[in-house]
Amino acid sequence: MVSPHDLLRVRKPARYVGGELGAVAKHDDAVRLRFGLCFPDVYEIAMSHLGSQILYSVLNSLPWVACERVHAPWPDYADLLREKRLRLHSLETGRPLREFDILGFSLQTETCYPTVLWMLELGGVAQEAGDRHDDPLVIVGGPCAVNPEPLAPFIDAAVIGDGEDVVVELCDAWLASSGRPRAERIAKLPSIEGVYVPALGTDRVVRMRKVLDLDAAPYPVHPIVPHIEAVHDRVTLEIARGCTRGCRFCQAGAIDRPARYRSADTVRRQAREHLTATGHEEVSLLSLSAADYPGIEELCRDLAAEHAGARVSLSLPSTRVDAFSVSLAESISRVRRSGITLAPEAGTQRLRDVINKQVTDEDIMTAAEAAFASGFELVKLYFMLGLPTETDEDAEGIAGIIARITGLGRGHGSRRGKIVTASLAAFVPKPHTPFQWEAQADSETFDRRRRIVTDALKRERRAAVHWHDPRRALLECALARGGRETAEAVRQAYLLGSRLDGWDECFSSDVWVEAFRRAGLDLGEAAQALDPGAPLPWDHIRTAVSKEFLLREAERARQGLTTPDCGGVRCYGCGAGCKMAG
């Protein structure tokens, strides 16, 4: 293993030491299967991911499974491993990747694909599925797995949907088939619902797995308390999964229906248990649209009241503008008021109708006013640029909203430096959404519209506008909508040195342009609109909603027509097949 003398040579050595409270290292004979939970980013990013904590806890609760974490090293640690002729290894026991029975990679963002290949190489595992013999079973899961084709040659299987139950079934099946030839063992895996094996082709339909009863769903009683954390030490509680609002750009909402909620009793109990087990100072309520949770205000009020004495604060990472209210604002965080986040996404009502984000300008101002009036001093806004049918006028609308909210905050006597921080994200058409066939706006358009916003706010010192390189959004588009031929571009990018592309300092657009060229593909073409009549590379993966519904929604978008939230009560035929009264 790497000695402490050498560990001090790298940045943030605490990433590599392990031994955290809540970490589980099993050495006993009862263990029959070793599962490497791999996250293709560095420690502090990986440790913020709730899904991994859940899977870690689920797997380790089985006496016959040892689940250990593997994170992407920062390049300096990778160099150190190479210098010492060591393989990439787990945190808990220092076991090289090669020695695990199953490796599960969590794909949170498409740009992580070459990092997966890098981790396999560092860990001594054959990168091509066809080259594996005694190697571990390599599987992927997470949001990007709804189109795993760009990784198809490199993975043995993909898990689509909620992983808690599938992952146990997979371990069971893999252990049971021990001793059989590898190809035979892998060919049996699709009998588990939600498991897709690329080597067997795309004829077979794979249905997404869903955990419906969140109260019964597993939850880590002793989460790992990381050595390095983002900002505040925080307990993250998932209060809901799924969303029925139907914003047309949103993949998370489209694929995961019906919306299901954890009961307030369960949430309160989990908050109590987690705070006791960790000593964290903040409870964060996670869901796609927290304000849609029935009784959110009461829940927030109860949590704030129960834990305020211990100076634990409460936060809602994202909230819907139209459901935000003064009382909700007041029930959040009596202790530490940082900022609230609102996501208008588009600058005009017209465009908001197109994307089906049913929020009015008045709703936005009311929400901001409520926030300032309750003592919040910072409002964070999320917008997208490059949405279908967008014009320069919509960009001007964004600037107007930012300016008006800043003015509101000033009027409340805000003493902070920045009153508003706005983030402009480039729209990426995602599989399984009504906008999956749309073209993506090019960099020039993004830059031009972005400048409309920043020019209009040039003299406004109390508002800050952030954005990322739009060329990264082009890459996301190409990988998100890519078919199996895109895998060669992923391989080339890896060979050209692509690693940890989620980090600005690592991402290179030139590398990817060249990688696509070497693969015989044109990266720019990926942004073009797709033919709705043509088959899609992800047609064999079935999520909650039907293709017919997506086509209908795409047409309604073109006409500027909105579709209301079904609310689990009034059905619009999305295909999720919920049992509803209406």
Place this chain on the structure above:
Amino acid sequence: MRAFERAIRRASLPVAHTQGFNPRPRLVFAAPLGVGGTGDNERLCVALERPVPAEAVLASLRTALPPGLSPAAAHSLPGVKAPAYHLIPWAEWEVALPLPAPSGAELARLCADLLTRNEVRVQRRRKAAAREVDIRPGILALSDAGYARLRMTLSLIADRSAKPLEVVEALGLPRGDERVPHPLVHRLQLAPTPG
């Protein structure tokens, strides 16, 4: 620091907090160790909102602290607003050098030579700026401790202080960077807190 804050919350100790926008628990470490530093006898002061018997604090922290951090003793300082940690005069250290290291005889010679000098100037980096300081007055004792280790007693008093890696550098030994292995700095003890 964070590990202690969390442990104190896990232990449900009634810790006092700072005022203002972002209240922090009132914890003070005596002469905090740098990244990678270890210590046998560290000192921490926790301000409590109401008196709690020292044995109870010790017991609950013992249960709440993560592996590797174990409290040895606790005592109450009733009526004391803040401990005089800034007045602690010296600390005793043991520095483990990475191998290959000079022999014991060679290290003993280097230490003896350094102690005969009137002045030992090193660059000390504070924030962005670096300035040259004379650390000789801060070196109270220095010797070879066998097995590629150095033992040293260094002053903590402002303007007469010396740090372990500065001494290592002054001896002509590598203090470590991205390419070169680092010595491991271990604090054996802190002088008693005055008052």
